[in-house]
Amino acid sequence: xxxxxxxxxxxxxxxxxxxxxxxxxxxxxxxxxxxxxxxxxxxxxxxxxxxxxxxxxxxxxxxxxxxxxxxxxxxxxxxxxxxxxxxxxxxxxxxxxxxxxxxxxxxxxxxxxxxxxxxxxxxxxxxxxxxxxxxxxxxxxxxxxxxxxxxxxxxxxxxxxxxxxxxxxxxxxxxxxxxxxxxxxxxxxxxxxxxxxxxxxxxxxxxxxxxxxxxxxxxxxxxxx
Numbered sequence: 001x002x003x004x005x006x007x008x009x010x011x012x013x014x015x016x017x018x019x020x021x022x023x024x025x026x027x028x029x030x031x032x033x034x035x036x037x038x039x040x041x042x043x044x045x046x047x048x049x050x051x052x053x054x055x056x057x058x059x060x061x062x063x064x065x066x067x068x069x070x071x072x073x074x075x076x077x078x079x080x081x082x083x084x085x086x087x088x089x090x091x092x093x094x095x096x097x098x099x100x101x102x103x104x105x106x107x108x109x110x111x112x113x114x115x116x117x118x119x120x121x122x123x124x125x126x127x128x129x130x131x132x133x134x135x136x137x138x139x140x141x142x143x144x145x146x147x148x149x150x151x152x153x154x155x156x157x158x159x160x161x162x163x164x165x166x167x168x169x170x171x172x173x174x175x176x177x178x179x180x181x182x183x184x185x186x187x188x189x190x191x192x193x194x195x196x197x198x199x200x201x202x203x204x205x206x207x208x209x210x211x212x213x214x215x216x217x218x219x220x221x222x223x224x225x
Contacts, residue, residue, distance in 0.1 A: 009185065009206075010161035011178040015088045017162070022084055026077050092163075097176055100142030103135070107167050108150035110196035112187060118220070129219055134203045138212035139182050147173045155191035158204055164190055182206045 008014060047053075056063050104115040104123055114135045118127025137143045147156050149169040157164040158177065165175040187202030207215060 006159040008160065008162065009179050009181050009183070010163070011180060012088070012092055013160075013162040015091060019081070019085050019088055023081060026081070092176075096174055097142040097144055100144060100176075100178075101137060102144045102146070103137075105135075105145045105147045105156060105167075106150060107148070107154040107156065107189070107200075109152065109194045110189075110200040112200070112202040116216070127220075129216075129223065131219070133201075134205055135187060136205045136207060136212065136215050137179060138209050139179055139206050141209075142176055142178045144174060144176045147175060152193050153191050154189050154193050154200070157188050157190035158185060159188070160185045161204075166191060179204075179206045182208055182211075 005017070005020075008017060058064060058067075102117065106113040106115060112133055112135070114131045115123060116129040116131070117123050118125060118129065120127060145156070147165060147167045148171070149167045151169060153169065154167040155164060156167055156175070161177040161179060163175060163177045165173060167173060183206055185204040185206070187204055189197060189200040191197075193200065
């Protein structure tokens with residue numbers, strides 16, 4: 001099951017996978033236990049000649065204690081998951097990096113546009129670099145993305161980085177990731193956004209440091225010509 005998950009290429013991917021594995025372990029244990037008990041109950045309390053079935057109302061403590069015990073156990077396990085997830089949430093959502101590369105992601109039916117600030121380091125100026133479909137980033141560098149939508153709700157998802165963030169029209173939402181290896185990976189919209197939703201695909205192109213600087217220089221030159 002776990003081998004079917006996308007490869008992890010981000011610094012916080014292992015933390016997110018850890019929470020997923022914990023949930024799988026807890027749910028898997030209870031699934032096996034409950035299904036096992038169900039089989040036992042079917043065999044143990046099957047219809048037998050001369051044995052009359054009894055109806056229980058569930059109003060006595062003896063009848064309710066098993067349910068109460070399960071509620072207590074599930075509540076405790078929920079807190080365990082919340083405590084484990086809180087650390088990951090803080091790392092991914094609250095501790096937003098200020099260093100690294102800042103990119104503006106513009107979503108619209110059914111395309112991605114990635115905007116890089118020019119030499120002035122500011123967005124919405126004449127030297128911005130606007131690139132359709134392909135998100136170019138350097139490896140081992142924190143990438144902060146500001147997500148916006150020009151029409152409906154979208155969801156920016158890079159499965160290999162474990163990043164998935166909904167994008168709301170009229171809002172700017174920040175997210176970040178850091179990739180640990182070079183290569184080419186998929187970007188998808190993970191929120192149904194219209195008839196062309198399945199075609200709203202992008203590409204994450206991860207360069208080494210020199211390759212990224214070379215791409216920036218060449219793209220800037222092309223736009224100025």
